[in-house]
Amino acid sequence: MAPVDPHSFTDSTHPFATHISLSLYFNFPSSTIHSSALLTLPSPHSGPISLDARSLAISSVLDPQTLTPLPFSLSPNSDPIKGQNLTITLSNQSSFLITFSTSPSSSALQWLSPPQTFNKTLPFVYTQCQSIHARSVFPCQDTPAARICYSARLNLPRQLSAVMSAAHIDRRPPILGEGLSSCDEALWCAEDRVVEEFAMEQPIPPYLFAFAVGEINYREVGPRTRVYAESVPAVLDAAAKEFAGTEEMIRQGERLFGPYEWGRFDLLVLPPSFPYGGMENPRMVFLTPTVIRGDASGAQVVAHELAHSWTGNLITNKTNEDFWLNEGFTTYAERRIVEVVQGEDRAALNIGIGWRGLNEDMERFHDNMEFTKLKTRQEGVDPDDIYSHVPYEKGFQFLWRIERQICRPAFDEFLKKYIATFKFQSIDTEMFLDFLKANVPGIEKEIDLDVWIHGTGIPPDALEPVSTIYTKIVSLATEFKLGRMPREDEVAEWRGQEWELYLENLPKGIESSQVAALDARYRLSECKDWEVKVAFLQLAISSGCREYFVEVEKTLKEVGRMKYLRPLYTALAQATGNDEAKILAKRVFMEARECYHPIAQGVVETILSKHL
The missing domain is CATH 1.25.40.320 (Peptidase M1, leukotriene A4 hydrolase/aminopeptidase C-terminal domain)
Structure with a gap:
């Protein structure tokens, strides 16, 4: 076995699934989802295939053509980081159907009772799949090296609605026979239920799979953007005001980095329990309500998540050991957008706050300097435990150093070519360095790339920002x-x-x-x-x-x-x-x-x- 990722059971000799079709039945009283997942491979495969799973009850694995059972096994002991290895044995099949249920302890899902929501009347559930939590929602090759398209049918109580990191296709009554899962058809087709359909036609890494279900409404804020939140007018109105300038940011992002490839750029303001400032799920960015400040400054978080539309979503780090490729590039891109939209002083303040955070995390990791590197070794390490400013701010500093060396116009051309070359791909640090050296000849003689990538601490040619206000x-x-x-x-x-x-x-x-x-x-x-x-x-x-x-x-x-x-x-x-x-x-x-x-x-x- 040759793992492709220290955080996944996925084997490099097995094919990656290219499409997943999901049917999800939401059971709020039990905080579980009864589900089926049809995984499609690029070609027929014989032999074992390994998937990641965590806190999932697997009911069956079937040949979708004949509905005959396929042999499978779930590792009896759960790895504290990776979860369980679901091994399925195929005999010249190009697809297979898994029926399963999530657990109330799913690490990706938070089920909120009505008192925990803004509106206090109806329940709410949402996902957070980054870094390695998609496997607790559905079995998958849960590595950013794998990119999948997907479709989904979400069966939920009629008084609720759903959003996803995908295009919304329809909201309609359930249909008998479509809900093949670990719940029965009577439950699927109950009169008080509704089905919402979605499709993501562009290949994404599994950590960008996302949905939220609750009493959700929206406000229009631009030709490509709606702001969604619970149906509380005060929250929706404040969010719409805070993020009114989103379309201008999209236009500036396109000018800097090339076409916006995802169609829509909608925003969902979640309840206060959301653990991050924002999550860059394509087509439906998730945001904490704490970014609504009343002065439009919260839009800088939106600028970061928007920048991920090119660096992170379009080009993705192959494993979490290359996480800086997502966050360093995105922090750089965010500040370029902020500089144009809100001015150089505001961008300088961002750099200054980031510089301070970077120095604090150097102190935080003084006992384990491995995690002050850009390229890290994470075997046996939970990526959530080492989340820090380092990939963001040291990554930003590295790209800023290259920009200073070759001048901004040349670096802008390099960025556009980089994005166009690797879009819809997952790459590692070595691929980036090869591309850099091929397109900026002699750069390795001007900048010590090894010190920046593999060295600990802050390199001597990093730069504290200089501006009057800072x-x-x-x-x-x-x-x-x-x-x-x-x-x-x-x-x-x-x-x-x-x-x-x-x-x-x-x-x-x-x-x-x-x-x-x-x-x-x-x-x-x-x-x-x-x-x-x-x-x-x-x-x-x-x-x-x-x-x-x-x-x-x-x-x-x-x-x-x-x-x-x-x-x-x-x-x-x-x-x-x-x-x-x-x-x-x-x-x-x-x-x-x-x-x-x-x-x-x-x-x-x-x-x-x-x-x-």
Whole structure:
């Protein structure tokens, strides 16, 4: 056996499926989905084929032509990272049908009861399949090296609706005979059920498979964009206002990187438990409600997810060991879009915040510098455990270094050619380097590519951003240690990003009285921008300000975004000589755990087990 990916059972000698046809019956009372999956291969195959599965109950594997059973086995022990190996034996078949059910413990699915939603009246369920969680929704070759097209029939209660990372085909009554799965036809065709059909005709890696089911409505914000959310007018209206400039970003992205290949670019604002800022699912980007800030600055998250339409979705890293190919390129592309749409100062602030985050993660991984490399070794490593700024910001710095070397116009041409050459493919770092050296002759003599790709830490030719506003904010942060708080006239035009950069650059060891004085003047603990609020609360915890523990607890119970959970739980768990903080971390997690997505639950559990 020759695995193609350290996180998958997929064998390099087996063919990749090219299409999956899914029928999904949503059972909200049991938090399960009864399903069938018809997998199609490029040609008939004889012998074993391995699929990834996690927390799935496999009912049968059939020849779809004759409905005769095919031999299969599911490894009895579940690997803590990869899950289980589903091995199917084929005899010159080009397709096979699996019937199965998901588990309430599916790592990709979060089932929300009505009180956990915005509207408080109907349940909700959504997926988060990145990095290796698609296997807990359906059996598949769950590696980004595999690209599939798919169709899906979602059978759900009539009062709900569905969205997917695919084109919507129809909403109609169920049809007898179409619901071959581990649920019976009477359930599939019940009068209170409806079927929503979708199709994704472009090949995507499995981690980009996505759906959400709930009481969902939308607002039109552009010729290619709708904003979806639960049917709460205040949320929908605020989201539509925040993301009104999306079409302009799409146009600028096309100018910079070539045609937008996915048809629509719709946005779904999920309930607060969504563990990421955004997820770049093609045609239907998922967003946390925390990016709705009321000043359009949340559109920068949209710019990042949009940029993935070229770098990540169109060209994909072959394994998570090459994750920087997705996120480094996308961070670079995002900042180019922001620079055009919102100005150079705003892009410089983004780079500055990223620079600070990169340096913090260098400290985080000081005991395991492997994960400060761009190309990493991840055998036996859960990619969720090492998620960091490194592939984003070190990857950005690498591409920015190449741009400085060959000048922007030449780099723009290189990017367009790169995207056109590898679109709808999954590649690794070596393929990129070969392409770079072939198209920029002599680049390896000007830039030490090996240091950038395989070296630990931050290379000496990385660049801290230089701009008037960035330098001013960092200077003001340095002066705070000396007792000088920024004057109101100096911060009068600051928005969330300026405050975030200021707080993240404050010197270590600030007295609790200084933190309290800063908050007394500027009320940062009450800020409606979550980036600012969490940065301030993290500072308050580290300086020993116990009076903010009530606000910390409230924050940890209101949102499930890992960008906020990780630093706050880490700060509480690492609070030196502060048993109250450690007790608070344990208690709040115990009380809030069920409101977090399973991925976020695992991240917090890792933090607490490491430090407590």
